[in-house]
Amino acid sequence: MGSAIFGQPVNSSNGDLALVGGTVYVSPTEAPIRKGVVFIQGGKIAAVGSRALVELPQTVRMLDCSGRTITAGFWNSHVHFFERKWANVAATPAPELSRQLQDMLTRYGFTSVFDLSSPWENTRRLRERIESGEVPGPRIRSTGEGLVPPGALPSEPVLGVMGLMKTPLPEIADAAQAASASRKLLDEGVDGIKLFASSPRTASLPESAIEAAVSEAHRVGKPVFVHPNSGTDVLAAVRAGVDIIGHTTPSSGPWDDNILAAMKERRVALTPTLTLWKFYMRHDRISTQERITNTATGQLRAWLASGGTVLFGTDLGAVDYDPSEEYALMAESGMSFRQILASLTTAPAERFGESKQLGRIAAGLQADLVVLKDDPAKNLRALAAVEYTLRAGKIVYRASE
Numbered sequence: 001m002g003s004a005i006f007g008q009p010v011n012s013s014n015g016d017l018a019l020v021g022g023t024v025y026v027s028p029t030e031a032p033i034r035k036g037v038v039f040i041q042g043g044k045i046a047a048v049g050s051r052a053l054v055e056l057p058q059t060v061r062m063l064d065c066s067g068r069t070i071t072a073g074f075w076n077s078h079v080h081f082f083e084r085k086w087a088n089v090a091a092t093p094a095p096e097l098s099r100q101l102q103d104m105l106t107r108y109g110f111t112s113v114f115d116l117s118s119p120w121e122n123t124r125r126l127r128e129r130i131e132s133g134e135v136p137g138p139r140i141r142s143t144g145e146g147l148v149p150p151g152a153l154p155s156e157p158v159l160g161v162m163g164l165m166k167t168p169l170p171e172i173a174d175a176a177q178a179a180s181a182s183r184k185l186l187d188e189g190v191d192g193i194k195l196f197a198s199s200p201r202t203a204s205l206p207e208s209a210i211e212a213a214v215s216e217a218h219r220v221g222k223p224v225f226v227h228p229n230s231g232t233d234v235l236a237a238v239r240a241g242v243d244i245i246g247h248t249t250p251s252s253g254p255w256d257d258n259i260l261a262a263m264k265e266r267r268v269a270l271t272p273t274l275t276l277w278k279f280y281m282r283h284d285r286i287s288t289q290e291r292i293t294n295t296a297t298g299q300l301r302a303w304l305a306s307g308g309t310v311l312f313g314t315d316l317g318a319v320d321y322d323p324s325e326e327y328a329l330m331a332e333s334g335m336s337f338r339q340i341l342a343s344l345t346t347a348p349a350e351r352f353g354e355s356k357q358l359g360r361i362a363a364g365l366q367a368d369l370v371v372l373k374d375d376p377a378k379n380l381r382a383l384a385a386v387e388y389t390l391r392a393g394k395i396v397y398r399a400s401e
């Protein structure tokens with residue numbers, strides 16, 4: 001039985017809400033509270049504890065969560081707002097935008113995302129429409145346009161088939177270009193920098209260019225993400241000071257001790273994107289698909305064994321929206337439900353400097369919450385079966401009856 005945590009004096013007003021009767025995972029490491037209550041006031045968590053111990057005002061609106069499970073809101077730390085559906089987002093009617101955000105994110109419990117390359121002006125407008133209260137949606141952080149080696153951008157027909165907007169990405173060949181392109185984006189207000197370390201058709205970014213981008217971003221306290229295509233890319237990026245490795249790299253084979261030790265020493269985090277490989281390989285022979293998937297899950301398993309940090313991330317926008325397969329593959333790599341929950345909540349909140357506001361269910365934190373239909377500790381599939389998603393105490397998704 002969890003103990004009740006009492007917050008500020010209770011003062012019932014419009015918008016207050018109590019989630020009553022569910023199993024509450026206040027964090028990935030603590031014992032769940034059975035028949036719990038989460039009391040929300042003014043968009044924040046005012047109290048959490050067992051039903052018997054939390055005092056609620058007589059008039060408070062209650063949401064029956066009996067038989068349900070309540071966790072902190074989820075993060076997807078690798079998404080893209082680059083599909084054609086987001087083009088000219090300023091002119092899309094609010095109800096349509098709201099449906100698109102539900103389809104992609106809130107119906108699966110995602111209340112925070114990090115967008116790792118998209119047209120920044122457009123993504124910023126999307127965020128503004130959400131933050132103004134016009135459109136219900138998640139908290140969005142974005143790197144804006146990713147920086148690429150010269151000639152790395154896919155051709156127009158390829159972008160068309162992938163369903164993506166035509167977005168010119170800044171090309172960088174050396175340290176000076178990397179520094180100035182990064183400065184420009186940071187001046188325009190992005191939340192981090194994304195680098196594509198190489199492309200199949202062109203040379204890799206020199207380590208000095210990665211270092212230059214890292215130094216500009218770190219100067220203003222922002223993280224740097226890398227898209228690597230091989231273990232060699234991972235090593236170069238880690239040595240140059242990158243913070244988050246955006247993918248596993250199964251096509252170049254298992255990660256050796258050298259790569260893992262460097263990742264560990266520099267305390268990077270990894271978004272595994274395991275589903276992505278299955279999706280890209282879907283036209284290939286089953287034996288090839290299995291080899292690639294096994295290599296990717298093996299890389300994640302090795303990273304976990306070395307104690308590394310994992311942030312849930314799927315390259316969403318390039319793959320199907322349903323995260324069930326990613327959860328299953330993470331479990332196949334040896335992650336427990338609680339480790340997966342940490343990758344969705346506390347790990348990203350800490351990595352992105354938000355752990356005083358987000359990632360746990362505790363008095364004083366933002367009421368970003370997910371109500372699941374079942375307990376994922378018993379059945380992992382429950383992680384993708386959402387009844388309600390709340391952001392700052394407001395219901396932004398409700399499953400239809």
Ligand SMILES: [Zn+2]
Nearest residue numbers: 078080116315
């Ligand atoms: Zn991506």
